[in-house]
Amino acid sequence: MVLTWRAVVLAAVGAVPVALWPVPGVVLVWLLVVAAVCALDVALAASPRQVTVxxxxxxxxxxxxxxxxxxxxxxxAGRRLRAVVRDAWPPSLAARDDSGSRQTHTDPSRPVRDARHPVDLAPGDSVRLRTPLLPTRRGDRYAGPVTVRTLGPLRVAGRQAAIPVGGRVRVLPEFTSRRHLPSRLARLREMDGRAAVQVRGEGTEFDSLREYVVGDDVRSIDWRATARGGDVVVRTWRPERDRRVVVVLDTGRTSAARIGTVDDGSVNVGGTRFEASVEAALLLGALADRAGDRVQVLAYDRTVRARVAGASGPRLLPAMADALAAVEPVLLETDWTGLVGQVRARVSQRSLVVLLTSLDPAAVETGLLPVVDRLTGTHQVVVAAVADADVTTLAAGRDTVEEVYDAAAASRGDLDRSAVAAVLRQHGAEVLEALPDQLAPRLADTYLALKAAGRL
Amino acid sequence: MTVPATETTGTWTSTATGDGSTLGSRTRRRWRRVRWTLLVLLSLAALVAVLALLRPPTSTTPYDVENTRDDGSRALAQVLQQQGVSVVQVDRVDDAVAAAGPGTTVLVPPSPFLRPEQAELLATAAGDVVVAEAGRALLEAVSGGTIALDEQASAPEAPRPAECDAPAAVAAGPSRLAPGLLVAGDLVAGCWPVPDGRQVALATTVRDGRSVTAVADAAFLRNGDVLTDGNAALALHLLGAQERLVWLVQHPADDSALGGTSPSGPGAPGEGAGLLDLVPPWFAAVAWWALLVAAVAAVWRARRLGPLLVEDLPVVVPAAEATRGRGRLYRRARSRGHAAAALRAATADRIARRLGLPRSAGGDTVVAAVERATGRDPHDVSALLYGSPPADDVALTELACRLDTLESEVHRP
Structure with a gap:
């Protein structure tokens, strides 16, 4: 049973007779009147359990x-249905529809109330209701039940039931870094020698022979072919194709850390380190797939959280987005030995192994450092770490004494991390650390540089 | 240039009618949900009821017959009842007067709230009257002016003999009760006089056939003092003389003999006129009704439109808090040396990287490279990058700013 504000008004009106004749009888009679009206309304309300949603x-x-x-x-139901219907969705999906432009629901103290729809239906009738949603967090979101509150003809009281209707929306990563993709693809075409700008194709894979023109590197003259024919012939090279790229996302506790991000207009501000890793992985996957490499994705902490292998072309990005959508970082220490074992089990040839993690000194020293040799021996390893924009801001503070001390602490942290990075470089890994919005393009640049240098 | 679509791929449709529950299943579910709460609440209520019933009635009011503390009179009242005296405690003067009659003793312990009108009313009570540590007005009223108050008397150190023939005083023997009464008239007997003065501790007379006794000191009534000297004998004799004892412990809000709501005299505090007397008669009924309306409103607001939806959120605390904490530790420990060393090392590291120096480059190499890049005095640069720790917070801030300036001057050669 539910009451509405009309029931409160009905009860409040009773103050008048009670004030005029302040005897217990009047109080009792009015109490009975209120109770009877409410009971009648409840009895006359349509059953919310006979509503199909x-x-x-x-x-x-x-x-x-x-x-x-x-x-x-x-x-x-056989009666007229006067009801309020609520389509319940988790807060990160709820949105207010303000004349076309949807506003994010991010403030828990101001819940969105627009998911309620007043409904007035004759028996047997149907109505369509639309609830606007704006996904603001990645992951699987499950809808709540649809609540139907039916009211009696007086709208004083009614009945209510929560009808369990299923519903799930998988919110895929935003992939804001896709705006960096066209420029990187142009660079890739230049390297391939297919661009309008006529530069010699870089790379180490033999492509074809052609006549020498002035300006070619004399070191690329093929003397044997020159001796066979009359003209001077040079070899052309192109970047390797069909290399293997393994993108490993660390979903352990260091990825669960909430870091300061740069407000770049994305809905998804104030996320975890893992969000930036996902963006970088998507951009690298798209780029490497275009470059003709085979991309595998692995999300791992102590067990495999997501895995993409064997997809290429137009199927790769949807597969990656779908696989990474439901992954959430967990508060566990990453098992780096197991992770290296996973990588070695999946690829046997020399590959590019990209580890998307953080450069937290303690975590790296106890986790990655002891096992990184087992990877660098066989593969080209890139450790890509997400830096914290908050720490960068702290390091620049000079206004007050407190800020200078904070800046000193941030500088000490920077030094510790660059020391760790230097040790990793000594072990043969490429290390790059960048702010969340910079990581994806920087990783793509690193990939292109490695490809140009023929180090894949 | 098109990016592979990760857009909407399909829809999810599901249908349901009702929640699959019946009236019976809902009732059972609700009963299962509330039964433990109900059980706990009922047990609590039962426990409270049992405790309330088992608790002996006590009071903290001085001279109350149920007060077991030192300033109470439970001991005396119990003994009197065992001796067959029926003790009736009242808290209003008019009740006391109504309860009084032949064969009754009215006891008035110290009553700071007693008004002169009430004292006059008490004087009309039928039966014997015993007043202890009474005020001037009460003494005047009950004794008809034959017993007066002398506030200059001081308490004696040693017991004094009674020196009178009042039976109660004779039975009590020597006593240390404080004197404070003056006797006027021959019909009044004074006991325990001060050795060289006129003050007495007990005065008794007979007025209109009733015995009127005034005691200057109410100690003989209190639990804590009733066993001192002959106090117990005095109390039993005085109060046990009649079959009924009306024990007046006046309530502060007692307004008997004050004539209703109006304050009785000029300068008297208006405590008799309650706020409730100023509001219209229907006010109480409407106030109770408002409570009921509030209950209905609570029911209206309490029922939520469907259950709350929960969502797992990522960690709330920003990771930068660790860095801030480290900064506060530096500050609290005043470890300017560490802070300055961190700032200097970070600046040197960035400069060295920008100038293309290897990480293993020593301080001299860095200073020389900076000198080449900026043209600064090498001693200045050396003092800035590798000098002594700053002496205070101001020096630390200045060092940080000068390091920033130096770094901004260094460009790739």
């Missing part, structure tokens, strides 16, 4: 893209 939602959506949850409410 159908919910339709997209199975997956990219973060920041508005979607609608659509309900079809059918009145299967």
């Amino acid at each position: 159908q919910r339709t939602v997209p199975t997956s959506v990219r973060l920041g893209t508005p979607v609608d949850s659509r309900l079809v409410v059918t009145n299967a």
Whole structure:
């Protein structure tokens, strides 16, 4: 049973007779009146359990893209249905629809109330309801039940039931770093020698022979072919293709840390380190796939959280987004020995192994350092770490004494991390650390540089 | 240039009618949900009820017959009851007067709230009257002016003999009760006089056939002092003389004989006129009704439109808090040396990287490279990058700013 504000008004009106005749009888009579009206209204309200609800939602959506949850409410009861219907979704999906532009729901103290729909249906009728949603966090989001509150003809009281209708939306990573993809692809084409700008194809893989033109590197003259024919012939090279790229995302505790991000207009501000790792992985995957390399993705802490292998071309990015969408970093120490074992089990040839993690000195010294040799011996290893924008801001503070001390602490942290990076470089790994919005393009640049140098 | 689509791929549709529950299943579910709460609440209520019933009635009011503390009178009242005296405690003067009659003793312990009108009313009580540590007005009223108060008397150190023939005083023997009464008139007997003065500790007379006794010191009534000297004998004799004892412990809000709501005299505090007397008669009923309306409003607001949806959120505390904590540790420990060393090392590291020096480069190499890049005095640069720790916080801030300036001057050669 539920009451509405009308029941409160009805009870409040009783103050008048009670004030005029302050005797217990009046109080009792009015109390009975209120109770009787409420009971009558409840009895006359349509049963919320005879309402059929159908919910339709997209199975997956990219973060920041508005979607609608659509309900079809059918009145299967024999009475007229006056009701309020609430389509419940988790807070990170709820949105307010303000004349087309949807506002994010990020403030828990101001819950969005627009998911309630007033409904008035004759017996057997149906109505479509639309609930605007704006996904603001990556991951699987499960809808709550649809709550139907039916009211009696007086709208004083009514009945309520929560109808369990299923619904799930997989919120895919936003992939804001895709804006860096066109420029990197142009660089890739230049390296390939297919660009309008006529530069010699870089790389180490033999491509073809052609006549020498002035300006070619004399070291690339093929003397044997020159001797066979009359003209001077040079060899051309192109970047290697069909190399293996293994992107490993560390989902351990250092990735669960909440870091300061740069506000670049993305909906997803104030996320964890893992969000930046996902962005970098997606950009690298897209780029490497275009360059003709075979991309594998592995998310690992103490067990495999997600894995993509064997997908290429247009199927790669959807597969990666889908696999990484549901992965959340956990508060566990990453098992680096197991991780190295996983990588070695998956690729036997020389590959590019990209470890997306952090350069936390303690975690690296006890975890990655003892085992990194087993990777660098066979593979080209790139350790890509997400830096914390908050720490960078701290390191620049000079206004007060407190800020200078904080800056000193941040500088000490920077020194510790660069020491760790130097040790990793001594072990043969490429190390790069960048702010969240810089990591993806920097990693792509590192990949292109390695490819140009023929180190894949 | 198109990016492979990661957009909407399909839809999810599901349908349901009702929540699959019946009236019976819902009732059972609700009963299962509330039964433990209900059980706990009922047990608590039962426990409270049992404790309330088992608790002996006590009071903390001085001279109360249920007060077991030192300033109470439970001991005396119990003994009197065992001796067959029926003790009735009242807290209003008019109740005391109504309860009094032939064969009754009215006891008035010290009553700081007693008004003159009430004292006049008490004087009309039928039966014997015993007043202990009474005020001037009460003494005047009950004795008809034959017993007066002398506030200059001081308590004696040694017991004094009674020196009178009042039976109670004779039975009590020597006593240390404080004197404070003056006797006027021959019909009044004074006991325990001060050796060289007129003050007495007990004065008794007969007025209109009733015995009126005034005791200057109420110690003989208190639990703590009743066993001193002959106090017990005195109390039993005085109060046990009649079959009924009306024990007046006046309540502060007692307004008997004050004539209703109006303050009785000029300058008297208006405590008799309660705030409730100023509001209209329907106010109480409406206030109770408002409570009921509030209850209805609570029911209206309490029912949520469907259950709350929970969502796992990532960690809340920013990772930079660790760095801030380290900075506060530096500051609290005043470890400017460490802070300055960190700032200097970080600056030197960045400069060396920008100038293309190897990580293993020593201080001299860095200073020389900076000198070449900026043209600064090498001694200045050396003091800035490798000097002594700053002496205070101001020096540390200045060092940080000068390091920033130096770094901004260094460009790749």
